[in-house]
Amino acid sequence: MMDPALELLCSALSEYPGQSLLVADEQLDSTLLLSLKTMENLSLLTNRYDVYQTALENNIRCTFNDMNIGELEQAFDLIAYRVSKEKAIVHHIINQAPRHLTAKGNLLICGYKNEGIKTYITKAEHYFGCKADVSKGERQLKLAEFSLHKLGDPLDDRNYDETVCIGEQRNLELFSKPGQFGWNKIDKGSELLIDAFAEHVQQTQPPGTVMDLGCGYGYLSVMAWALGSKQIVATDNNAAAVDSCQTNFDRHGINGEVIADDCAAGIHHQYDVVLCNPPFHKGFDTETDLTEKFIRSARHHLKNDGVAFVVVNQFIPVEAVAPAYFKCVEIVYRDKSFKVFKLSS
Ligand SMILES: C[S@@+](CC[C@H](N)C(=O)[O-])C[C@H]1O[C@@H](n2cnc3c(N)ncnc32)[C@H](O)[C@@H]1O
Structure with missing residues (x-):
């Protein structure tokens, strides 16, 4: 099933020059995934094996792990992320972003009001030390862009990496x-x-x-x-x-x-x-x-x-x-x- 939030994110992503990273979980269906094939500078990070398999079959650069951006060993001009269902993952990804962005790089996040996007935007603004550039879509959908000014306290990711x-x-x-x-x-x-x-x-x-x-x-x-x-x-x-x-x-x-x-x-x-x-x-x-x-x-x-x-x-x-x-x-x-x-x- 198509996800309008992810569609909006991907359409914004396609307009960015430079190296970009799309962080995606189960929201990314195969139709949208195939539409990414033409973006040469795109890398994909997913924690879902089916998404990973489809990406590889279609020659899309993709890494499968538990949302560890560091494993890609690269800095990106853009990190794009459609918020996940679980708060700890969202916080974990926002926390990692500054370390893996180039000096002028941006973080782009997208989601609906009932998924907590307003709170995520406020928290990420504090962390990035900036005011987000927010655009709105249908049904209280929000797309927010952040650039790093002064790094604040990280978000509570419930010690995401700890078993x-x-x-x-x-x-x-x-x-x-x-x-x-x-x-x-x-x-x-x-x-x-x-x-x-x-x-x-x-x-x-x-x-x-x-x-x-x-x-x-x-x-x-x-x-x-x-x-x-x-x-x-x-x-x-x-x-x-x-x-x-x-x-x-x-x-x-x-x-x-x-x-x-x-x-x-x-x-x-x-x-x-x-x-x-x-x-x-x-x-x-x-x-x-x-x-x-x-x-x-x-x-x-x-x-x-x-x-x-x-x-x-x-x-x-x-x-x-x-x-x-x-x-x-x-x-x-x-x-x-x-x-x-x-x-x-
Ligand atoms: C209801 S949970 C059950 C987890 C565990 N067996 C338990 O009893 O606590 C369903 C599990 O199915 C997994 N799952 C969802 N889609 C899957 C798929 N396509 N292939 C394999 N596992 C999947 C989820 O990641 C989740 O861990």
Whole structure:
């Protein structure tokens, strides 16, 4: 789905001479991405693996990491950024900008009022020591340009780069960091999924191989390991998730691998069990197609006699989608917020 904020930003970007950097997350869809092909002096930094893959396929210079501009080892005349959903990422990117701009370089940020753009502009004005040049678009959209005058105090990015212990379950500590889904809490739905999986393990035995599809910081992997799973492959599209999940694998000596990928499209193995708490948001929009993409991938990565456990919010229609891929679609737990499905062939 086209994002008018990002479109406005890209159209402003195309008018700048010099070396420019577009910092983009999941808001950047492939149509807009392809329109950037003609900008020779453009580099792209993204924390989304699908965006990275599409950029490379189209010969657009692109780096995939957890929003670390320093890794590009270059100064830019312009850094352009459409604000993300999570405040810590926005602050982290604004904080880095002055270090990676040329002497006369500018930062350009864009977003809507309900995304907090007014506050971001005020904070960035203090940090850059300048008054922003602001232009307005439809539906209270704002595009603001900053040039560095006198560097002030950085914005609070919640120690963006630090991985911290956020709690403990089944005697194992959980490590996470900002920049990803519910980074500092244990998701209720994921906990319910693990309860259902634990019951399954009790009735059968711990599985040999598990895939954690859309792993986030790796809560499901750590719990599957605590429950005796022998080998786990965890995968996510988001660089922050992959980094913190890897920390959990290292800390607990989990036998397996953490792989950056778009819904495991590049992983061609089948597993005894697939665990998945799929996303239902992409950026600021809800995408129902995402559910089907994850259910299809769960089937594709499951052995014929394997079992998938999937948790979703009540309003996500897994029962309508799953029968196209699984013979047996069973709701093993439901309350007023969540449904946990056990899917098998
Ligand atoms: C609801 S969260 C669940 C995270 C984790 N499994 C848990 O239980 O705490 C969904 C996860 O899916 C990831 N995700 C979103 N789109 C993806 C894609 N195309 N491919 C792989 N993972 C994706 C998100 O980054 C996020 O970590």
